[in-house]
Amino acid sequence: GENVEQHPSTLSVQEGDSAVIKCTYSDSASNYFPWYKQELGKGPQLIIDIRSNVGEKKDQRIAVTLNKTAKHFSLHITETQPEDSAVYFCAAIGDTGRRALTFGSGTRLQVQP
Amino acid sequence: KAGVTQTPRYLIKTRGQQVTLSCSPISGHRSVSWYQQTPGQGLQFLFEYFSETQRNKGNFPGRFSGRQFSNSRSEMNVSTLELGDSALYLCASSRDRGYEQYFGPGTRLTVT
Numbered sequence: 001g002e003n004v005e006q007h008p009s010t011l012s013v014q015e016g017d018s019a020v021i022k023c024t025y026s027d028s029a030s031n032y033f034p035w036y037k038q039e040l041g042k043g044p045q046l047i048i049d050i051r052s053n054v055g056e057k058k059d060q061r062i063a064v065t066l067n068k069t070a071k072h073f074s075l076h077i078t079e080t081q082p083e084d085s086a087v088y089f090c091a092a093i094g095d096t097g098r099r100a101l102t103f104g105s106g107t108r109l110q111v112q113p
Numbered sequence: 114k115a116g117v118t119q120t121p122r123y124l125i126k127t128r129g130q131q132v133t134l135s136c137s138p139i140s141g142h143r144s145v146s147w148y149q150q151t152p153g154q155g156l157q158f159l160f161e162y163f164s165e166t167q168r169n170k171g172n173f174p175g176r177f178s179g180r181q182f183s184n185s186r187s188e189m190n191v192s193t194l195e196l197g198d199s200a201l202y203l204c205a206s207s208r209d210r211g212y213e214q215y216f217g218p219g220t221r222l223t224v225t
Contacts, residue, residue, distance in 0.1 A: 032212055043117075043203050043216035044156075089156065098169050099211030100146065103156040 002027040002094025006104025013080050014112050021107045023090035024072040032093040033073045034101070035064060037086045044089060048075070080111045114139065117206050117217035125223045131192040134220045138185050138206030144168075145187040146214060147179060150201040159202075162187050163210055191222075199224045 003026040013019050025033075031052040036044035050057045050064045050073065057064050061080075066073040077084055090104040118137045126132050138145050147159040158171040162181035179189040185206075191198055201221050205214035 034214070036216070041218075043218045046213065046215060049213065091156075093211050099144075100158040100161060100169050100171065101148075101156075101211070101214060102158070105155050 002030060002092055002102040004090060004092050004102050004104045006090050006107060008107060009105065010108045010110070012110045012112060015080060015082060017080055019075075019077045019080055019084070019109055019111075021075045021088055021090070021109070022072060023074070023092075023104050024070075025092045025094070025102075026071070027092070027094035028068075028071065030071075030092045030094045033064070033066060034091050035062075035075050036089045036091065036103075038089065038106075039086045047088075077109075080109075082111050082113050085109055085111045117204055117215055119202075119204050119217040119220050121220060122218065123221045123223075125225060126194050127225055128194055128196060130194050131190060132194060132222060133188055133190050134202055134204075134222075136187045136189075136204030136206075136217060138187070138204075139215055142206035142208050142215075143185050144207045144210045145181055145185065146205045146207070146211075147187070147189050148203045148205065148216075149173075150203055150219070151199075156203070159189065161210070168210065194224045196224050198222065 006023045034049035038044045063076040087106045091101040144163045146161040161169040165181045176192045181187045201219040203219045205216045207214045
């Protein structure tokens with residue numbers, strides 16, 4: 001089945017700096033790659049997603065890039081703010097018939113004011 | 114628009130007991146998926162329901178089961194609880210199976 005690896009596991013940046021989180025996936029048939037933000041005591045919140053027919057997608061300070069050949073995708077957060085501090089998860093849908101998300105292990109992002 | 118709701122939010126059970134968790138999806142969403150989140154295993158897929166039918170199942174024992182009602186609300190049941198079942202159980206709903214899944218706040222289950 002699908003396997004998703006995520007790194008780094010922790011990331012500390014200064015307010016205003018950029019943050020980048022990277023994920024690799026194993027199933028070349030994967031076609032959907034969402035990113036989730038999870039704050040303490042809450043469920044994961046969908047923040048951005050990308051499909052395999054698109055190379056990059058932006059939404060204000062957040063962007064996701066996809067490299068299908070290398071089977072990796074990345075989350076970019078610019079001008080980080082303290083409220084960006086959370087755990088971020090990447091995910092992928094591998095077998096299109098199964099339609100189940102396989103998650104990475106998470107990145108704890110801390111933005112220092 | 115109301116989000117995904119899950120009840121109860123917290124639950125404490127004893128080994129050997131059974132538990133039922135409930136999930137109400139976003140209005141108009143017909144697909145409901147369940148995930149288990151633990152510090153050791155991360156987020157793992159349990160099962161997905163669409164139009165009252167289980168469409169997919171993750172790698173969990175038969176003690177874990179679920180169902181979906183005609184109004185798309187879903188329940189999951191865990192029988193003969195074990196200590197290792199302590200986890201955050203998350204429900205997610207989507208309009209298009211698998212894509213754009215929106216999660217509820219979860220039910221924190223503690224087994225003692």
